[in-house]
Amino acid sequence: MTEEQRGKLDAFLKQAVADKRAEPLAVMIRLGADLGADARVGEVLTKLGLKASRTLSGGRLLVVTLKAEQLPDIVASADVARVSYDAVVTPQAT
Secondary structure: OOHHHHHHHHHHHHHHHHHOOOOOEEEEEEEOOOOOHHHHHHHHHHHOOOOEEEEEOOOOEEEEEEOHHHHHHHHOOOOEEEOHHHOOOEEOOO
């Protein structure tokens, strides 16, 4: 992914949150390097009523379907290394 693509994706995610977009988004998140990060992020997802639809790269990348309003809670987790910069975001059919 180029820097320009990353910038566009980051802007899209920020705008989706600002607009409170209603359609579910499939977002890829990268976990932090801490070995317990997966469990702690799992707790955040459970609290939000979400689950990873796929795990990639030895479980360090998670694909999660969520609402835009839930994204700030995930981004706020100290165990999430990146969302937007390693994300694949696609509108999902409702």
